[in-house]
Amino acid sequence: MRRESVRIAACTMAAVITFSGMKLSVHAAGDLNSVLPSAGIDYSLSSESTTSLSDMKEEVERENSSGLTASTAEISVKGTGEIPIGGMLESNTQSTISDKKIERTIVVSEGYTRDLREASNAAKLSEEEEGFKSLVIARVNNYVNVRDIPSEDGEIVGKLYDKSVGTFIEESDGWYKISSGSVEGYVKAEFCVTGDDAVSYAREVGTRIATVTTTTLYVREQPGTDSTILGMVPIEDELIVTEELDGWVKVNIEEGDGYVSTDFVNMSTEFVKAESIEEERARLEKEEAARQQARAAAAAAESKRSESASSDSGSSGSEKTYAPPSGSASGQAVVDFAMQFVGNPYVYGGTSLTNGADCSGFVMSVYSNFGVSLPHSSAADRNVGATVNGIENAQPGDIICYSGHVGIYAGNGQIVHASTSKTGIIVSSATYRSILSIRRIF
Numbered sequence: 001m002r003r004e005s006v007r008i009a010a011c012t013m014a015a016v017i018t019f020s021g022m023k024l025s026v027h028a029a030g031d032l033n034s035v036l037p038s039a040g041i042d043y044s045l046s047s048e049s050t051t052s053l054s055d056m057k058e059e060v061e062r063e064n065s066s067g068l069t070a071s072t073a074e075i076s077v078k079g080t081g082e083i084p085i086g087g088m089l090e091s092n093t094q095s096t097i098s099d100k101k102i103e104r105t106i107v108v109s110e111g112y113t114r115d116l117r118e119a120s121n122a123a124k125l126s127e128e129e130e131g132f133k134s135l136v137i138a139r140v141n142n143y144v145n146v147r148d149i150p151s152e153d154g155e156i157v158g159k160l161y162d163k164s165v166g167t168f169i170e171e172s173d174g175w176y177k178i179s180s181g182s183v184e185g186y187v188k189a190e191f192c193v194t195g196d197d198a199v200s201y202a203r204e205v206g207t208r209i210a211t212v213t214t215t216t217l218y219v220r221e222q223p224g225t226d227s228t229i230l231g232m233v234p235i236e237d238e239l240i241v242t243e244e245l246d247g248w249v250k251v252n253i254e255e256g257d258g259y260v261s262t263d264f265v266n267m268s269t270e271f272v273k274a275e276s277i278e279e280e281r282a283r284l285e286k287e288e289a290a291r292q293q294a295r296a297a298a299a300a301a302e303s304k305r306s307e308s309a310s311s312d313s314g315s316s317g318s319e320k321t322y323a324p325p326s327g328s329a330s331g332q333a334v335v336d337f338a339m340q341f342v343g344n345p346y347v348y349g350g351t352s353l354t355n356g357a358d359c360s361g362f363v364m365s366v367y368s369n370f371g372v373s374l375p376h377s378s379a380a381d382r383n384v385g386a387t388v389n390g391i392e393n394a395q396p397g398d399i400i401c402y403s404g405h406v407g408i409y410a411g412n413g414q415i416v417h418a419s420t421s422k423t424g425i426i427v428s429s430a431t432y433r434s435i436l437s438i439r440r441i442f
Helices: 053-064 110-130 195-205 279-312 331-341 359-368
Strands: 006-007 018-019 022-029 050-051 074-078 093-095 105-106 136-137 141-148 156-161 166-172 173-179 185-189 192-194 207-212 216-220 228-235 238-244 247-252 256-261 264-270 399-403 405-412 414-420 426-430 437-439
Touching: 050 195, 136 173, 136 195, 156 173, 156 185, 156 238, 156 279, 166 185, 192 195, 216 279, 228 247, 228 256, 331 359, 331 405, 331 414, 359 405, 359 414
Parallel strands: none
Antiparallel strands: 006 018, 018 022, 022 050, 074 105, 093 105, 136 166, 136 192, 141 156, 141 185, 166 173, 173 185, 207 238, 207 264, 216 228, 216 256, 238 247, 247 256, 399 405, 399 437, 405 414, 414 426
16 A cells, blocks of 8 residues: 655644554644644644544545545644634535544645645744844945944944844934944944845845754755755754755755754854954954964974974885975965875765865864864854955965855865765865855964
8 A cells, every 4th residue: 555644734843644554643742832823723732643544534535525535635633623714724524533532633635734834934934024123234345333322423332244233222313223242332324224124134144044953964855854865964063044944944065955854953043243342352362362372383283293204214114194394384384285185085074184084074184283173063163263254365274164064275266175975075166155154273
């Protein structure tokens, strides 16, 4: 007998009914309070019930005046009560099943399920857009100053960078009072958008992120557990979301666009916030200290290698060695070292430059040879070193971060990176995908 699946129409979050052999099992779980009220549905939900397929079909067909059968219809699980949805149902046939936990079965068409989901999604979208109206978003070439009073004579307390976001508090003579991060003050209204204008712009400047919450998450070619696995991503990786579906989101990884279940990610929207003058000063000092520390570590590693090379100068052997060039405390030296491993394999979770590494393992292991310790995480790499503003300002050795991926900038618009299991360690265009962040170590 062929296997068929039908969804519980009134339970977009919770239930799947599967025909397998001659048994029909119903599993329903989850809080529907955020889903069904938006479609005007009064409901109660049973937990689990099992009945024979033939009994269910006979019961449904006996009371189904439209001729739909259990094998072709959508089935929703509902307790006693009414469904005040009027013409949304193409067929609203009710069937009571005695001595079972399911008290009432509604046979409906697939179109009704779609209407429910669209109504729920529309309600969520409307709520989100209302929230966007209270944002103040900078639209400038670089940044707009945040001042302590609504006047150019006011003291500068922070900077709201281009496409950065604050929360509207009040308007005063062409100035918006905002709160953003740790900064509260006034920005010139002419350099920002808010209200209805902020709604569409917020979607443009905000980044929808799915953060992985399980040890290893499969990314599939299509939204479904039966779909082919496209790739794998580790826990805490942050993936850019390009589309949100029912229970699945479309994300971008090195292997291409794929889908992950929302059961294993935390969803969030990232906006850049204002930076106070004190925070800017502290950030610049921290970045400079990190660069000095990296240079010192690289110099110490180089000295140690030189001593080791001197003591081993009389030895012989045919095994190939991979040594960073002298004067290695520079980004170009990092690239020269990394390029020696082009052609070596990609291995998920690996850190070996010769036997196989994944993207962050490759970056980590390359920099380890220069005395610099980096995390084994492409998401965490977005916060190391110092910020570089734009690929046009990138220098050899900079770390280029993407959604679920990371590589090393090799100069001339290219990166060297551990790409996929099919390609291994290769050189690619740095802009072959959207860049999330560029970080400088030296």
